[in-house]
Structure formats: structure tokens, C-alpha cells
Amino acid sequence: MGMNYFHQLGCRSTLWERASTTKLVPWALSGLDLGDRTLEIGPGYGANIAALRTRTAALSGLEIDAALAARLRARHPGRLAVIDGDGTAMPLPDNDFSAVVAFTMFHHVPTPARQDDLFAEAFRVLRPGGVFAGIDGRDTLPFRLMHVGDVCVPVPPTTLPARLKSAGFTDVEVRSNPTMFRFRARRA
Template identity: 50%
Template structure:
């Protein structure tokens, strides 16, 4: 992530918006009281919100420095692993819920995104929910990502991609700047 992007993702205003508006919208029908896996917590803004929902939380972060920061922030309240969401270090059917927030566009290719979707499906228990959020393409979004990895997910094509990964009952909800999704194994 570039410097501006890092500053925004660590800011109090970003946390306030995520906790007060975005995460309640995304997770309105997502069970968060069981074994929950968060893929790509970044600086831990979303992780902080998830820790208050009562589940047993595990987080996987590809960036070792960010993983260390999340680990230091939450101690034993969150099992933080350094790893790739497209190659999760967990056995099949380990989690009730898998979530990812504002990170899919940082996955370097659609093929890697599809591997992440398949891994999320693999580690979910039958009936488990995979849910998340990402941004929609806009000039502002593109400018924010100058020098960053930016592989935008088309919300219109997402249902087919999630079904191909082994998920069902796919729902996608769009807003002007973002979209959220929910699917079931």
C-alpha cells in the first residue's frame, strides 16, 4: 500500500466509519459468535470490531509486519497467523464463518482471488458463511491506489465466481462506492 493508503487505513475516521456504518451493513446477517476467520485484517481496524462479537477469532495476514502489529494489539484474544488467504494453513471445515473486508482488490490477480474464494469454502464447515466487502471502481479509488496492487472485483461477476469455488446461496449488495457479499458452504 502507498503512504496515503496506509494513513487512511490506520485513521480514527476510517475506524469510525467502518465500525459505525460499513461493518454493520456487511455483517447484518452474518453469524459472528462461533469460530470466525478473518482474511487480511491489515492494521486490525475490522479485527477490533470482530473481537466484540463474541466469536473465537483467528486472523490470517500476508504481510508479516502487519500480522505482528495485529498480534501485538490483540494478544491472546485473536489467533493471528502470517499466511496467504489463497493457501490457508487450516484443515477443511475449521470455521463457522470466514470474512474479508476491503482487501480483495489487493490480491494480485483474479486467479489468486478465485483461489482465496476456494480456500474460504474449503475451511468453512457445512452451512458456514463466507462474507465480505470491497470497493467499486471509481476515479477516487484508482487515485488512492497509485503504486498499489489493485485488482478490482466486478460485483456483477462475483456470484458465478463464488459458486465456482463451491459456495451457494450467494447474495451481493451494492452501494455507490462498495459492495458486500454473503455465500454459504
């Protein structure tokens, strides 16, 4: 995963959790029903857990970083089922979730090909009718500065619809603002 020290501080701050809970998750998921069983890919420090728990009956988090997974287990027992694993090769069964979400983590996947693997895996673990949704940052100078020394491979929002459709998704929608984009797509 690889995040610089200042990026780590920001991602585990109460300020980031508050912004995520009050602005980012509501914008990303506006008008969407996550259903009964949701998977968050890359929950990191857990900033989205409170906001997601109000939208789904069961929440799981797939985390690649073993230390972050252990931290999530210690801090959120009973609120999040933590699964150690890589979003590009999920150790999960097919058709298991009503929703898969990802918040500001695509750019930490080291190559576009592996990002496409993650999209295909999200499709695979979704039930028919399930939704894949979330947000990520746009490739701006402040975004790049925050990620100095990090793995940082931004996803161009203009290419995302075709990439999600290539993974099998339908009803793809991508909306951008100056710093972020949200995406949503369905498994037919």
C-alpha cells in the same frame, strides 16, 4: 500486498477504524450469525477487530504481511489469534471455521485467478453451513486514485456471484452502493 504511503495512513487511522466499526462491518454482516469461530482474511491494521469480537466467540486473522502480523500480535493480544499466511493458500485445516470474512482486501490480490484461489480456500476452511461475507470497493476514479502505486485488481460485483458459486458456495448475495459492495455466501 503493496499499499502506497497515503493508503497505509488511511487504513491505520482512527477515522477508518470508527467507520469500519460503526458502518462497514454492520452493513456487511447485517442479519448474519458468524457462529463461534471466525477467520478474517487480511486484517491489515486491525480496523475490524472490535466490531468482529462482539459477533463471535473466537476470532483469528490470516495476514500475509509479516510486519502487519507482528503489529496485530503486539496491539491485540488475546483478542485475535494471528496466523501468518496467504489467503490463496491458507495454512489451515479443512472445515475449521463457522465464518470467514474479508473487508476491503480482494482488490489487493494481484490477479483474478488468485482471487478465485482465495474464494476456494475460504470455502475449504469453512464448516458445512458456514458463511463467507464482507465488503470491497467498487472500481471508481476515487478508488483508483487512492490506490496509485498499489496492487489494485478490483473485483467486479457483477461477476462475483458466478465466481463464488464456482468455488462451491450457495445462497450467494451481492449488494452494491455507489462506492462499495457487500457479499455473502454459504457452504452447504
